[in-house]
Every structure is written in structure tokens, then in C-alpha cells.
Amino acid sequence: MGDEWLYSDGGRQRFNATTLQQYGYIIYPNNTISNYSSCVLAFGGYIPTVISNGSWYNSTGCDTPVRPIRTRGTIGIVTAIIFGIALVLSLVALNKHGKSFLPAEKRFRLVGRRWPWYWCIITASVGLVSGFTAVDVDRVWVLGTAAIFHFIFYLVTLPTCLAAVWEMTRNWASFEERKGVDEDFTMYRQDDLRSKIEFYEPLIFYLFNFLSFFLSILRAWNPIARSNSHVITDARFQASSVFSFLAWGTIVVAHFIARHYYRPKSIPWKIPVCLVLILIRIAFNIGSAFNYSISQLRYQATPAYIYCLGYLPVLLTLSVILYSGWKEPNEDQELLRLRNTRNETLDQEMSAMPDRKSIGKSGTERKPQTDRARRASHAPAHDYWGDGDHREPV
Structure with a gap:
């Protein structure tokens, strides 16, 4: 029985x-x-x-939250709130830098300087969702839908943040070109090697970035939710982490190419700082893909790993971009300021130059002559009538 x-x-x-x-x-x-x-x-x-x-x-699903909230969920709520603040600040920055104060130019489109803020908005949004879904990861008895959403949106923050850093770097180079063209229209041609390189740079970056997204996100997630070690460290996750590093390397190379061609007086601090910060997240992804013991997709993973090495670099990168957006002026307004500065300098130079009428053939300034000196300088008039009555011309 x-x-x-x-x-x-x-x-x-x-x-x-x-x-x-x-x-x-x-x-x-x-x-x-x-x-x-x-x-x-x-x-x-x-x-x-x-x-x-x-x-x-009378059954309860295995992915139903039945446990009290734990460390991962508490920190996840705080992280979500910070991402929410970043989302609001990204919208403010988009409103500031997305406005146009000059006629539209085909060569420098307005949408080009909006893209950094679009990617910041996307990064903050997915980070917000990932932070809130972390609440139920430790509360469920068996990882399920909540864990899948948490891990998916967490992984998406890397390619979107990388795209924000790329667009920030590309926009800086584009504005350097725009300032040069505004000063001298013939300074940068549109059919030279520089323009060809700048045409292919975004194609290469977004290819690497999309491959990283495709290999890590668009896949079956149920085995990952069960913390299957063979799946979490498979070839797809490993290749995805390597492609993220190649996308990062593309940004670095593009930055040095822009410095070579435009020779700026100074390099904005936000670019190297963001590159170093996001590299920490990339290194953590590479380590997680090859070492199961530190994988952020493991159920037993220490929350300190995923928050300190996963979320924190992304939040700091967003903070640097948003802070620079708050401090820097709108591009059109900065261009108008540079134009006014050049005009004032030109006016000062023109006012300092002597009048052309007062300069002699030898380049020295003429001195005014008296009436007597002018009369003495004329040759005597010829006496055509012979009457001896000769008068000097007045």
C-alpha cells in the first residue's frame, strides 16, 4: 500500500x-x-x-514570492530609485541639448546630439525595471519569471550604456568638426580619409554592440533561471562579453582618431572617466562568463558582486554623462558665443588699424600740411601772355 x-x-x-x-x-x-x-x-x-x-x-506556484525581502531586494529598490532619478535628469538634459537655436544644417543634424540622451533614457529605464524585479528574486522558492526579467534587464544595461558613451564621444568629435567648419568652411572636406573613417566607425561599433546584445539576451532563459552552470558559462555568453570589449575598443580608437584630426586644445574629462568606469563592468562580464563562481546569473551569487561590479559602474557612467550635460552649454548657443567672440576680436583689430587715406606709399603715416607748405610744393605757373603778371595758383 x-x-x-x-x-x-x-x-x-x-x-x-x-x-x-x-x-x-x-x-x-x-x-x-x-x-x-x-x-x-x-x-x-x-x-x-x-x-x-x-x-x-489549492496549489502555489514555485515562482510565487513566499519569503521575506532580503539584501538583494532592498539594494534593488535603492538602485531602482537612483535609476529613476537618472531617468528624470536624462529627460532634462535632452530638453536642454536637444533644442536648436540655429538654422538646420544637413551636415550636422540635430538628432545627432540627441542620441546620447536617448541612450541614457533607455539605460535608466531598463535599470529601473531590473532594480524593482530584483525584489522577488530572493523571495521566490524557485527562480522563475522575476529572476528572468531581473537578469535580462540587468544585462541590457551594458550595451545601452556603451551606446551612450559612444554617442557622447562621437558627438564631441562632431562638435569639434562643426566649430572648425563654422570658422573656415573649407577646413574639413567631406570626401577625404577622415570622413570615410567616421562613416565606418559607427557601423563597426554598433555591429559589435548588437552581437553582444544578441548573444546574451535573445536566447532561452529557463535553464539560466535554474542556475545551470553549463549554460551560464557557455560559448554564447563568453562571445558576448568579448564583443562588448571590442565595442569598447572601437570607442577608444575613434576617440584617438578624432584627437589626431581635430587637434583640440583640451580633452573633456568625461570621455576617459566614462571609458574607465564602463570597462569595470565589461571586465566583470568577461569574468562571469568564464568563471561560474562569480557569475552574476547564479542564484547563490553574492549581491555585492552584481551591485558593486555590475550596477555601480553603469550608474557612475550615467552620472558623469548627466553632470557634464548639466555643466556644458547647448551646442548652438556655444557656437553663437564663439562667433560673437571672433567678431569682437575682428572689430578690435579693425579699430586698431590706421586709416588708409592717412598712410603714404612707403607705409608711413602722412602728416597734415599747412597752406604755405602746399603752395610751396607746387611748381611755378608759366607766363603764357608775357605780361609778367604771374600769380601763384591758389
């Missing part, structure tokens, strides 16, 4: 063995019953009942 029953929760709950076997249900050591299509809790106060058609009533 005992063979007709299967037990869970230390023998305190029993289930019909024939029904469970007929529908492929297995009782696991963590006191859950699952056939990979449905999973229910079977311990303590969670007492499900299976009927002859294989369905359950």
Missing part, C-alpha cells in the same frame, strides 16, 4: 504515485513537484492536491 504514495516535506504530505508518474511529475529534494511545465510547492502550509487529470488545486 505504501508503494501507491509519494511523500514530500519529510513525509508530512503524500500524493498519489500513479497520477504523478502518469503526468511526469517528480518530487524534488527542495519539496517542489514539477514536470517542467508546471511547478508547485509542497511543504509547510502549502498543501496542493493533484486530481486524476493531472491538474492541481
